Amino acid sequence: MARVAVVGVGAIGGVLASLLETTGLHEITLCTRRAIEALVVKTPDGVVTVRAKNLTMPDQADAVDWVLVATKTYDAPGAGMWLRGLAKSGAAVAVVQNGVEHRERFAPYVTAERIVPVVIDCPVEREQNGTVVQRGKVTMKVEEGPLGGEFEELFRGSKVEIELVPDFKTAAWRKLCTNAAGAINALTMKPARVFHEEPVAQLALAMVAEVVAVGRAEGARLDESVGKQVVDMFRGQPKDSVNSLLADRIAGRRMETDARNGVIVRLGEKHGIATPLNRMAVAVLEAGNSQ
Ligand SMILES: NC(=O)c1ccc[n+]([C@@H]2O[C@H](COP(=O)([O-])OP(=O)(O)OC[C@H]3O[C@@H](n4cnc5c(N)ncnc54)[C@H](OP(=O)(O)O)[C@@H]3O)[C@@H](O)[C@H]2O)c1
Known part of the structure; x- marks a missing residue:
């Protein structure tokens, strides 16, 4: 049994809490605004109602063994604050977010050794009434190490695939390649089918080439085939698939532009690598964010 707090109980936080619930092992605290x-989480295997304590003010929070952070990056x-x-008392903190800056984002609050970076794949959204609807399987890539192993153990017995990866940096940058190209959906306001248009596919290849160049400079091992893999992945999706960036833009919500494209521009500047396409995506989407 572990005392586990989930900070940010939206789509992903809801899924994490439901997985913990199905282990039947843990004392769960939901930290929400x-x-x-x-x-209530509707999963492909049935409906899960999470039994948990709910806190709404950070100063109500007591020490736990694990914190799972699932807010948006911004x-x-x-x-x-939580x-x-x-x-x-030295809890481990799993940062379950997109992007490649998991430790950097939480450096002001917790030491790097206590942070476990996680990338998650799961098609899920939270409905207006708060119900979380999970539409497919959950997979997580977690940095290998003692805390990574403990993180995997937390979910033993639940329906999740967890891969402990020795080279988390490469795993996170690989996902960033997909997320960066996903800006095209938000820019065009069109779902996955837009990638079937050849000029769009060429644009995606060029955007991913920028990510690969910057990622390699940061130490990620990315090969030239990533761009094609990303385009093939989008082309293999149902044509009406909407990624979270497009969903956020349609709903008028703030977008994770900085974590998905801005980071490529910022780190590109650090290494003297030009990233004009990602820069354009940031400028256009941020202009939308500020409306
Ligand atoms: N959704 C997906 O399919 C998916 C897939 C893969 C990766 N991801 C990544 O997972 C991360 C989480 O995304 P998401 O889709 O789950 O976002 P989300 O549905 O917007 O959930 C984020 C939650 O964090 C809460 N929050 C924000 N600030 C908080 C605070 N100070 N204290 C407590 N709660 C706070 C929000 O509360 P309010 O309800 O008050 O706004 C919201 O419930 C992102 O980095 C995203 O890119 C998402």
């Missing part, structure tokens, strides 16, 4: 009456400062109480 608004009170939750009941967390909400890291708010999530960090860590003062939750991690005061």
Whole structure:
């Protein structure tokens, strides 16, 4: 049994909480901005109702053994406020977010050795009434190491595929290649079918080539075939598939532009690598964000 707090109970936080619930082992605390009456998660294997304590103020938080952070990347400062109480006895903190800067985002709140970076794949959204709807399987890539092993253990007995990866940097950059090209959906306001248009596929290849160049400079092992793999992946999706960036743009919500494309521009500048296509994506999407 472990005391586990989930900070940020939206789509991904809901899925993580439901997986913990199905182990039947843990004492779960849901840390949210608004009170939750009941967390209901519709999974492909049935409906899970999460039995948990709910806190809405960081100063109510007591020490736990594990914190799973699942806010959007731009909400890291708010999530960090929870860590003062939750991690005061040295809890491990799994950062389950997109991007390649998991440790950097939480460096002001917790030491790097206590952070476990995680990338997750799961088609899921939270409905207006708070119900979380999970539409497919959950897979997570976690940095290999003692804490990675403990993280995997937390979910033993639940329906999740967890891969402990020795080279997490490469895994995160590989996912960033897909997420960066996904900006095209938000730019065109079109779902996956837009990648069947040849000029769009060529644009995606060029955007991913920028990510590969910057990622390699950062130490990720990415080969030239990644761009084609990304285009093939989008082309293999149902044509009406909507990624989270497009969903956020359609709904008028803030987008994770910086974590998906801005980071490529910022790190490109550090290494003297030009990233004009990702820069364009950031400029256009940020202009939309500021409306
Ligand atoms: N959804 C997916 O299919 C998917 C797939 C793979 C990866 N991801 C990544 O997973 C991460 C989470 O995404 P998501 O889709 O789960 O986002 P989401 O549905 O927007 O959930 C984020 C949650 O964090 C909460 N939050 C924000 N600041 C908080 C604070 N200070 N204290 C407590 N809660 C706070 C939000 O609360 P409010 O309800 O009050 O706004 C919201 O419920 C992102 O990095 C995303 O890119 C998502």
